[in-house]
Amino acid sequence: MLNIVLFGPPGAGKGTQAERLKEKYSLVHLSTGDIFRANIKGETELGKLAKSYIDKGALVPDEVTIGLLKSEVEKHPEAKGFIFDGFPRTTAQAEALDTYLDANNSPITLMLALDVPEEELKNRLMERAKTSGRTDDADPAIIANRIATYKKETAPVADFYDAQDKLKTIDGVGSIDAITERLYEAIG
Known part of the structure; x- marks a missing residue:
């Protein structure tokens, strides 16, 4: 089974690249952002709770995110593997994912x-805001907060996987195709 954590700050291109990896390797793409947005749109209790954090540029609490992700994984018992996009965002989430x-x-x-x-x-992010309808991509203050939150709370997750010799850093600048090729090469 091929299980990949696709990692990077907001706007790094995770969603774009995840779609390509999903196709090439027949993986299930689990984007916590997409899962949360679907719940927000459906006005579920989880969606309302997640929205209250997302609107401030903050992370949704671990227990909510982990529970949701486990239920998504269990919907795909025949999967050849998963791409985790936007998860884990904290070392506690990485530990919980590994345990699970x-x-x-x-x-x-x-x-x-x-x-x-x-x-x-x-x-x-500002360019994406023009086409995505995502208000969190249009506000420079929210963008700055999202990037600061990433640096403080999420970036340390890379150290967790580096300690397991599972981290591969990919240059995320250039054409979409060039970045995709770098990812394929890293997977091997």
């Missing part, structure tokens, strides 16, 4: 971390 996947004999294979300079991230 190890219990199912399907550990994380590797973390692919997209490395993109901050100014490029801001430009990409």
